[in-house]
Amino acid sequence: MSMLRVNGDRLWSTLMELGAIGGTPGGGCRRLALSEEDGRARDLFRRWAEEAGCTVTVDGIGNIFARREGTERAAAPVVIGSHLDTVPTGGKFDGAYGVMAGLEALRCLRDRGLETRLPIELVAWTNEEGARFSPMTMGSSVFTGDMTLDFALSRQDPSGLSVGEALKRIGYAGETPVGGRPFTAYLEVHVEQGPLLKEGGERIGVVTGSFKARYFVATVKGQAAHVGPTLMEQRHDAMVGAAALTLEIDRIGRSRGRDGRSNAPYLELDPNVRGVIPQEVRLSCDVRHPDAGEALAMETELREACRRIAAERGVSIALDQYFEFGPINCDGAMCALIRDTAKGLGFSQRDILTVASHDAVPMMDYCPSALFFVPSDTGISHSEREYSTPEQCQDGADVLLNAVLKLAS
Amino acid sequence: MSMLRVNGDRLWSTLMELGAIGGTPGGGCRRLALSEEDGRARDLFRRWAEEAGCTVTVDGIGNIFARREGTERAAAPVVIGSHLDTVPTGGKFDGAYGVMAGLEALRCLRDRGLETRLPIELVAWTNEEGARFSPMTMGSSVFTGDMTLDFALSRQDPSGLSVGEALKRIGYAGETPVGGRPFTAYLEVHVEQGPLLKEGGERIGVVTGSFKARYFVATVKGQAAHVGPTLMEQRHDAMVGAAALTLEIDRIGRSRGRDGRSNAPYLELDPNVRGVIPQEVRLSCDVRHPDAGEALAMETELREACRRIAAERGVSIALDQYFEFGPINCDGAMCALIRDTAKGLGFSQRDILTVASHDAVPMMDYCPSALFFVPSDTGISHSEREYSTPEQCQDGADVLLNAVLKLAS
Numbered sequence: 001m002s003m004l005r006v007n008g009d010r011l012w013s014t015l016m017e018l019g020a021i022g023g024t025p026g027g028g029c030r031r032l033a034l035s036e037e038d039g040r041a042r043d044l045f046r047r048w049a050e051e052a053g054c055t056v057t058v059d060g061i062g063n064i065f066a067r068r069e070g071t072e073r074a075a076a077p078v079v080i081g082s083h084l085d086t087v088p089t090g091g092k093f094d095g096a097y098g099v100m101a102g103l104e105a106l107r108c109l110r111d112r113g114l115e116t117r118l119p120i121e122l123v124a125w126t127n128e129e130g131a132r133f134s135p136m137t138m139g140s141s142v143f144t145g146d147m148t149l150d151f152a153l154s155r156q157d158p159s160g161l162s163v164g165e166a167l168k169r170i171g172y173a174g175e176t177p178v179g180g181r182p183f184t185a186y187l188e189v190h191v192e193q194g195p196l197l198k199e200g201g202e203r204i205g206v207v208t209g210s211f212k213a214r215y216f217v218a219t220v221k222g223q224a225a226h227v228g229p230t231l232m233e234q235r236h237d238a239m240v241g242a243a244a245l246t247l248e249i250d251r252i253g254r255s256r257g258r259d260g261r262s263n264a265p266y267l268e269l270d271p272n273v274r275g276v277i278p279q280e281v282r283l284s285c286d287v288r289h290p291d292a293g294e295a296l297a298m299e300t301e302l303r304e305a306c307r308r309i310a311a312e313r314g315v316s317i318a319l320d321q322y323f324e325f326g327p328i329n330c331d332g333a334m335c336a337l338i339r340d341t342a343k344g345l346g347f348s349q350r351d352i353l354t355v356a357s358h359d360a361v362p363m364m365d366y367c368p369s370a371l372f373f374v375p376s377d378t379g380i381s382h383s384e385r386e387y388s389t390p391e392q393c394q395d396g397a398d399v400l401l402n403a404v405l406k407l408a409s
Numbered sequence: 410m411s412m413l414r415v416n417g418d419r420l421w422s423t424l425m426e427l428g429a430i431g432g433t434p435g436g437g438c439r440r441l442a443l444s445e446e447d448g449r450a451r452d453l454f455r456r457w458a459e460e461a462g463c464t465v466t467v468d469g470i471g472n473i474f475a476r477r478e479g480t481e482r483a484a485a486p487v488v489i490g491s492h493l494d495t496v497p498t499g500g501k502f503d504g505a506y507g508v509m510a511g512l513e514a515l516r517c518l519r520d521r522g523l524e525t526r527l528p529i530e531l532v533a534w535t536n537e538e539g540a541r542f543s544p545m546t547m548g549s550s551v552f553t554g555d556m557t558l559d560f561a562l563s564r565q566d567p568s569g570l571s572v573g574e575a576l577k578r579i580g581y582a583g584e585t586p587v588g589g590r591p592f593t594a595y596l597e598v599h600v601e602q603g604p605l606l607k608e609g610g611e612r613i614g615v616v617t618g619s620f621k622a623r624y625f626v627a628t629v630k631g632q633a634a635h636v637g638p639t640l641m642e643q644r645h646d647a648m649v650g651a652a653a654l655t656l657e658i659d660r661i662g663r664s665r666g667r668d669g670r671s672n673a674p675y676l677e678l679d680p681n682v683r684g685v686i687p688q689e690v691r692l693s694c695d696v697r698h699p700d701a702g703e704a705l706a707m708e709t710e711l712r713e714a715c716r717r718i719a720a721e722r723g724v725s726i727a728l729d730q731y732f733e734f735g736p737i738n739c740d741g742a743m744c745a746l747i748r749d750t751a752k753g754l755g756f757s758q759r760d761i762l763t764v765a766s767h768d769a770v771p772m773m774d775y776c777p778s779a780l781f782f783v784p785s786d787t788g789i790s791h792s793e794r795e796y797s798t799p800e801q802c803q804d805g806a807d808v809l810l811n812a813v814l815k816l817a818s
Binding site: 284 | 652
């Protein structure tokens with residue numbers, strides 16, 4: 001079968017036009033889930049999808065589906081997906097690239113008048129990042145039944161606004177039921193968020209599995225007191241305990257070399273004012289490793305660190321898991337499809353593990369799913385410096401188009 | 410001269426009634442400056458002051474003056490003052506006690522039909538704590554000219570609401586010009602915020618001076634990046650830098666034994682979300698010592714720590730001073746007045762330094778001023794556990810009443 005090529009220039013200009021919504025002076029993008037910017041990006045995506053001949057529907061958690069009919073209208077669709085939301089310090093590629101690569105594939109099919117047997121759908125999932133509303137991969141997880149709709153709609157941002165209310169404000173509280181219908185297959189292309197493909201010079205990374213990751217909230221409790229007259233020896237400073245734990249978490253990840261990851265990026269202080277020793281700090285943290293046993297060993301070290309630091313610093317620390325993912329093992333046939341397609345296009349490739357969750361992760365148990373990466377040219381994401389070249393972006397869309405055609409034919 | 414005694418029961422019940430505004434289940438008080446609760450506390454104080462025969466005026470920064478005329482109406486008043494606002498985890502005594510002790514003194518004068526030569530004023534200063542709107546001692550500092558009115562009115566809380574707007578909302582954007590008129594003397598009684606009087610068993614602490622305190626913002630800059638795929642070796646985590654600095658600041662204070670204080674209680678993270686390594690953390694911190702030279706040595710250690718941690722953790726750290734106070738030397742004659750009054754009442758006493766600023770600190774350079782403490786029965790403040798007994802509260806009001814009478818006669 002001969003291979004098709006997407007229009008790389010069109011893909012790039014579309015991606016840049018989308019990235020201007022929430023665009024930052026340094027070349028990044030700030031488009032928090034269900035913000036006014038997210039609403040404008042959704043409106044633009046919807047218009048583009050309709051112009052590409054798709055029928056657009058929105059479900060109860062705000063997932064947007066753009067459907068291109070197949071000759072077998074009753075058949076389960078082949079679905080392409082990713083997300084339009086970003087973290088506060090986001091780039092123009094994470095998430096948006098996957099949706100725009102899917103749009104470019106649909107535009108190519110229309111350009112060429114190609115019919116497929118199966119319907120093809122392109123979905124922009126709601127709130128993959130979990131930056132404004134926790135937890136992450138919200139739209140896809142509600143779709144697959146891993147999260148209830150009521151729970152998701154009730155989640156609040158730091159100002160107390162709920163997901164349900166935020167959806168209404170931007171006009172994306174849709175009426176289509178969430179989930180409950182089969183997919184033939186799911187495909188997601190994403191920019192790599194680390195440096196491995198760039199280091200190795202491969203053009204495509206086939207995700208065969210994931211790190212094991214566990215997420216915790218460490219609740220450090222001390223005693224509120226005046227920052228001035230309270231003797232140092234009589235203090236129970238929750239932030240000092242949290243600071244010691246932050247350093248220990250960083251050390252645990254570093255001690256595993258290039259395979260370890262550990263983070264403590266999100267803090268809530270009570271109170272957080274200049275005149276009072278904080279009485280409580282809630283520290284969101286995680287440990288990740290490709291080997292599940294080693295991830296467990298990291299967790300054990302973390303629990304020991306909590307006990308030791310609590311004793312040393314005169315505070316209490318409770319560690320509660322709130323999320324986990326992996327290790328996932330990706331569908332072998334779907335991995336082979338991506339490998340074969342990339343090979344047919346003449347693209348170098350390697351197998352790779354994902355360190356972070358993606359919408360494809362909840363999809364893995366829902367239908368045969370593939371996740372694959374194109375290189376990050378800077379090796380960094382969730383940053384204004386996030387960047388993939390027009391050629392790197394085209395490569396992934398080429399693989400996506402041809403893989404979808406094989407599945408839908 | 411024979412000594413008068415206040416009505417201790419009335420003082421206590423008044424203090425408890427005031428403390429119910431913003432009262433917390435654990436016995437504390439949350440009454441942030443210019444909040445709805447602060448507004449209600451101000452309304453109650455105003456009514457009580459008018460019932461005690463005073464004329465109440467409000468100035469442009471919201472300071473409330475309750476004036477009791479003297480026989481020489483044109484003479485500069487003797488002024489009693491403190492504040493009604495609290496920190497988020499406040500108690501019922503810090504600030505409120507000083508204002509209510511002053512009210513009790515005015516009520517006693519009225520009960521006994523005592524006239525004074527000089528007018529007596531009781532002032533509730535705006536925003537002493539600086540917990541919602543930084544900086545602290547705002548109302549008194551604008552009054553003395555140490556801070557401009559425009560600067561104070563433009564300060565914003567974390568939601569972006571300005572002091573000027575907040576004053577209007579609670580009806581305390583007054584029309585009286587701020588400052589510009591002489592005081593004969595200023596007196597402030599406050600609960601001690603540490604354990605020293607309780608430890609020593611003294612009933613009155615005469616503040617003869619203060620610690621030297623310097624306040625800084627440490628701006629730690631790293632690089633935003635995804636918490637998952639970013640290799641540990643490639644990270645520049647601003648929060649890890651801030652955590653290392655927090656521990657070092659704690660160590661610097663502890664290394665000075667009972668004389669040292671150091672704090673890093675207030676953090677702003679950019680961003681503060683679960684998926685991104687923070688690119689910038691602004692850490693508000695301070696060092697304090699009774700010996701100004703030793704305070705400077707602590708600052709030097711802090712600056713060295715910033716340089717060392719920046720190099721070790723791959724971040725940059727800038728340390729900018731934003732506030733300082735002390736060492737102040739209190740007016741000798743005013744200290745002697747408090748000592749003599751306490752002695753006349755038969756109260757044990759000691760000289761003491763204040764570690765924290767108070768409204769009396771800016772007043773020290775404005776007119777002859779006295780600051781004195783009654784014991785904290787728990788040795789702790791800015792906490793629900795903040796507590797002084799009814800007897801301890803009466804002691805301070807007794808000293809205040811008799812000292813004011815001496816000054817105003």
